Amino acid sequence: MPVSKLKNLILLILALAAAFLLLLVVPPRLAQRQERQEVYDRLQTLLAENGVELTLDALPVSRGLCVLELADAQSAASTAAGALLGQTVLLEEDSTRYTQNFTSAAGRCTFGASGSFEAVLTGEAASGSPEAQAKELLRKMGFSCAELTVLADADGGGTLVHAVQQTQDVPVFGGGLTLRYDEAGALREITGTFYPGADDTLRVGDDVCISCADAVIALLARRDTLGWVGGSITAIRQGYRHADTASGAVRLTPVWRIDTDVGSFYVGGIDRTVTACEDA
Numbered sequence: 001m002p003v004s005k006l007k008n009l010i011l012l013i014l015a016l017a018a019a020f021l022l023l024l025v026v027p028p029r030l031a032q033r034q035e036r037q038e039v040y041d042r043l044q045t046l047l048a049e050n051g052v053e054l055t056l057d058a059l060p061v062s063r064g065l066c067v068l069e070l071a072d073a074q075s076a077a078s079t080a081a082g083a084l085l086g087q088t089v090l091l092e093e094d095s096t097r098y099t100q101n102f103t104s105a106a107g108r109c110t111f112g113a114s115g116s117f118e119a120v121l122t123g124e125a126a127s128g129s130p131e132a133q134a135k136e137l138l139r140k141m142g143f144s145c146a147e148l149t150v151l152a153d154a155d156g157g158g159t160l161v162h163a164v165q166q167t168q169d170v171p172v173f174g175g176g177l178t179l180r181y182d183e184a185g186a187l188r189e190i191t192g193t194f195y196p197g198a199d200d201t202l203r204v205g206d207d208v209c210i211s212c213a214d215a216v217i218a219l220l221a222r223r224d225t226l227g228w229v230g231g232s233i234t235a236i237r238q239g240y241r242h243a244d245t246a247s248g249a250v251r252l253t254p255v256w257r258i259d260t261d262v263g264s265f266y267v268g269g270i271d272r273t274v275t276a277c278e279d280a
Helices: 003-050 073-085 130-141 212-221
Strands: 067-070 099-104 107-112 116-121 145-152 159-167 170-181 187-193 201-204 233-243 251-260 264-268 274-276
Touching (some): 003 212, 073 099, 073 107, 073 116, 073 130, 130 159, 130 170, 170 251, 212 233
Parallel strands (some): 170 233
Antiparallel strands (some): 067 201, 067 251, 107 116, 116 187, 145 159, 170 187, 233 251, 251 264
């Protein structure tokens, strides 16, 4: 066979293969686009019927978050305690499966199974600003910050640094620590919620978080039950929230937090349950 005909045959085969692949890919994408448009149309109708203001173009892009379980929270807690209290950390005898207590000459800290955390410290004043020191300390403890806020401590006269934890580049709602520095710049106390090992997780199941539009629809569907009488949705954020498990494992489940003009709500990213935010 002449070389020119062989080339034409190869090109024809490649063209047919490309056409076949398009037939496999295009219909599902068109179906997904149509389904997404139907969801938006339904949302637009519900917003109008309920008299709720929301700009659909401003909806955040949905991320395919899945349920996560911390791989080794106890080991991560020990590492975090070492970063906070130094190498001479001791696990105290009064620790249980629900709490881990650590102590050293630098102070004491307690990790709760549900994420509660508190520490009392006796260290000297750190060099540099409390904000810079807090960032470095939290990094060493394995606490990834989504937000960091510095405030004056009206009661103690020093400085408060509030940090919000994150994982998978989204915030862990309810996961935040407050570091209290005295007037001399010494860290004296840390309180709040901390999930050690949140960057080392195992995926649980194959379910993926619902879209932002689906979350708003779920909220509107429960409006009467919730007793929500607001007229506008002011902010929507996707993130994680702690979920209790029978095994005692630390599990984070994806949620949408929807802020309105009269309150805030969580919409479960997997089960679509709607609850009022206790931390609002």
